[in-house]
Amino acid sequence: MTNKKDVVVVGGGGAGSNIARLLSRQLNPSMHTLTLIDARPFTVFLPATVRMAVTDEGSLEDRVLIPFDRLLSKGVGEVRTGRVVAIEEERPGSGGHVVLEGGERLHYDALVLTPGTALEGPLDYPFTKEEMLAFIRDWRQKFRDANHIVLAGGGPVNIEFAAEIKEYWPEKTTTIVQSRNLPLHPSYPDRFRSRVEKECRTRGIEFVFEDYLDQEVPKDGAVTTRSGKRLVADMVVVSTGGTPSTEFIRNFDANVVTERGFVxxxxxxxxxxHPGVFCAGDVVDNEERNGLGKYERHAAVVVANVLDHLNGRALSKKYAGSVDTLALIMGKSGGVAFVNVFGGIILGNWIMWLLLSRTMFVPQARRRMGY
Ligand SMILES: Cc1cc2nc3c(=O)[nH]c(=O)nc-3n(C[C@H](O)[C@H](O)[C@H](O)COP(=O)(O)OP(=O)(O)OC[C@H]3O[C@@H](n4cnc5c(N)ncnc54)[C@H](O)[C@@H]3O)c2cc1C
Structure with a gap:
């Protein structure tokens, strides 16, 4: 038993790794402990995972799965591999314990929750490095073997999947089944959604709009949509946005988690x-769509407020939102992006090629993790 105050961060993904890194620079090791807990022994840099799933070119797994060993400032904090299954609060504001699978309990005075979203299909990753590498190999083989790929859901992930498939195998057919009359969510302006449709069609990607695909396994070389349309298919990829990994938070206090799983x-x-319990990243219940750029701002707010909480001060920082952006990487040669400033700017293939599509920001992500 020490007099140090304990800070625990649950989840070392886009938001949590950033928060833990900043905390390790600002906490005083003679007064505080810091523990980052993640279910995996590495972080997964999600923006590069679609290409990683489709091709072994460049062995992206060697750079996209980034270990935590260089993340924290020397001598401050530790990273634990484990799955948090419960939170036990003493009294609101008085700290408590997180419980790991297996029963170990870790004390916290301040707790940061950033468990992100559990994704589907080729992105529904297992937890150990070995299982992860086998999973990636299996999916690459499935993509190599398939000739007619139908994608259920017309959101960003499936658009990127279809485009990466076309990048590597232009002869394979890719058809996106989308419930709306254009790709993406209607919160994006139609002119951007139409541009995305055009960029897809230019690459040979087809759409079935205003329809749904419930069938995840093709039968007799085809799948049938809800409206009865038969599509030639030997593989189905489902991406409908995933599910917030917040079951353990719901079990802690069902009142703080929305029906859809947001906190x-x-x-x-x-x-x-719950004073002293903070939340950031994908699982925060707000109007914003997910994006790593926003989580730098989440991190700045959470870190300042954790320090205030530990020092018994009123919380000083408020999150005021961020500029909405969406960047779609569509193979190595380009893509299309939307930046919601000056009424909404659309960036096309050339700028996406220059900034994002070749490297997918992997070098920047690795630098952030200390590599
Ligand atoms: C294919 C794809 C492409 C994307 N492209 C972009 C892009 O170009 N630009 C952009 O800004 N954003 C992009 N995003 C979104 C961005 O990657 C996410 O918004 C961001 O990673 C979310 O950060 P997070 O920390 O909330 O969750 P995650 O990054 O998902 O991290 C959550 C972490 O928590 C861990 N965890 C979960 N539950 C537990 C538990 N119970 N115990 C312990 N650990 C747990 C997980 O193992 C994981 O490491 C993309 C996302 C995807 C899927």
Whole structure:
């Protein structure tokens, strides 16, 4: 038993690794402990995972799965591999324990929750490095073997999948079944969604709009949509946005998790009614769509407020939102992006090629992790 105050961060993905790194620079090791817990022994840099799933070119797994060993400042904090299954709060504001699978309990005075989203199909990753590499190999083989790929859901992930498939095998057919009349969510302007449709069609990607695909396994070389349309298929990829990994938070307090699994916070990114418990990243219940750029701002707010909480001060920072952006990597040669400034700017293939499509920001992600 020490007099140090304990800070625990659950989840070392896009938001949590950033928060843990910043905390390790600002906490005083003579007064605080810091523990980052992730279910995997490495972080997965998601923006590069679609290409990693499709091709072994460049052995992306060697750079996209990034270990935690260089993340934290020397001498401050530790990273644990484990799955948090429960939170036990002493009294609101008085800290408590997180419980790991297997029963170990870790004390916290301040807790940061960034468990992200569990994804589907080729992105529904297992937990050990060995299982992960086997999983990636299996999916690459499936993509290599398939000739007619139908993708259920017309969101960003499936658009990127279809484009990467076309990049490597232009002769394979790719058809996206989308419930709406254009790709993406209607919160994006139609002119951007139409541009995305055009960029897809230019690459040979086909669409079935205003329809659904429930069938995940083709039968007799085809799948049938909800409206009865038969599509030639030997592989189906489902990406409908995933599910927030917040079951353990719901079990802690069902009132702080929405029906869809998002966590209710106040503007300080503190979980409502639970002082000293903070939340960031994909699982925060707000109008924003997911994006790593926003989580730098989440991190700045959470880190300042964790320090305030530990020092018994009123929380000083509020999250005021970020500029909405969406960048679609469509193979190595380009893509299309939307930046919601000046009424909405669309960036096309050339700028995407220059900035993103070749490297997918992997070098920057590795630098952030200390590599
Ligand atoms: C294919 C794809 C492409 C994308 N492209 C872009 C892009 O170009 N630009 C952009 O800004 N954003 C992009 N995003 C979104 C971005 O990657 C996510 O918004 C971001 O990674 C979310 O960060 P997070 O920390 O909330 O969750 P994650 O990054 O998902 O991290 C959550 C972490 O928590 C861990 N975890 C979960 N539950 C537990 C538990 N119970 N115990 C312990 N650990 C747990 C997980 O292992 C994981 O490491 C993309 C996402 C995908 C899927």
């Amino acid at each position: 209710r916070t106040n503007p300080s990114l503190e979980v409502v009614t």
